[in-house]
Amino acid sequence: MAKxxxxxxxxxxxxxxxxxAKAKKQTTHWDxxxxxxxxxxxxxxxxxxxxxxxxxxxxxxxxxxGLCEVVKExxxxxxxxxxTEDHYDPKSDPKNPRWFMMDIKLIKKFKxxxxxxxxxxxxxxxxxxxxxxxxxxxxxxxxxxxxxxxxKMSGTKL
DNA sequence: GCCAACGTTGGC
DNA sequence: GCCAACGTTGGC
Numbered sequence: 001m002a003k004x005x006x007x008x009x010x011x012x013x014x015x016x017x018x019x020x021a022k023a024k025k026q027t028t029h030w031d032x033x034x035x036x037x038x039x040x041x042x043x044x045x046x047x048x049x050x051x052x053x054x055x056x057x058x059x060x061x062x063x064x065x066g067l068c069e070v071v072k073e074x075x076x077x078x079x080x081x082x083x084t085e086d087h088y089d090p091k092s093d094p095k096n097p098r099w100f101m102m103d104i105k106l107i108k109k110f111k112x113x114x115x116x117x118x119x120x121x122x123x124x125x126x127x128x129x130x131x132x133x134x135x136x137x138x139x140x141x142x143x144x145x146x147x148x149x150x151x152k153m154s155g156t157k158l
Numbered sequence: 159g160c161c162a163a164c165g166t167t168g169g170c
Numbered sequence: 171g172c173c174a175a176c177g178t179t180g181g182c
Contacts, residue, residue, distance in 0.1 A: 009167095009168090011168090035177075036177090037177095057167080057168060057169085058167080058168055058169080062168080062169070116169080133174090133175080134167095134174075134175040134176065135168095135175090135176095136166080136167050136168070136175075136176060136177085138167090
């Protein structure tokens with residue numbers, strides 16, 4: 001199976017790339033996704049070794065900040081079963097889970113962050129879902145070319 | 159199965 | 171803080 005390429009969004013006030021850098025094994029489970037399209041990508045399509053751009057939303061400037069890889073494929077999002085969790089969902093049953101997550105590991109923080117406006121101004125990224133109007137998906141596919149272009153813009157040596 | 163009301167996301 | 175865009179809910 002060919003490697004796939006993704007972008008995940010997080011609000012840095014919630015979980016930033018620095019939080020990921022400090023996490024055990026620089027790995028985290030991507031929990032709390034409560035959108036069916038995003039869930040389907042995680043549950044059905046994200047495979048170990050896929051590359052993932054890490055994007056900070058709701059911050060100034062909104063920007064891509066690093067590169068990660070998938071290290072564990074879909075498993076039930078247990079935070080949906082816990083009524084003390086923000087993303088608790090009583091409709092998700094442990095016997096038939098509605099929500100899934102996967103694990104990502106930090107490969108490298110970008111040398112320079114790549115702002116949303118820089119991505120919008122790059123004609124090579126005009127087809128990227130992220131820069132298109134009204135996109136609210138927190139997990140979305142990108143192409144290999146798009147991912148490589150963003151890495152290039154960041155000036156990061158891998 | 160339609161669609162109005164409502165809630166959330168996220169750039170600005 | 172505003173508000174456009176979008177997803178979900180629920181009455182009918």
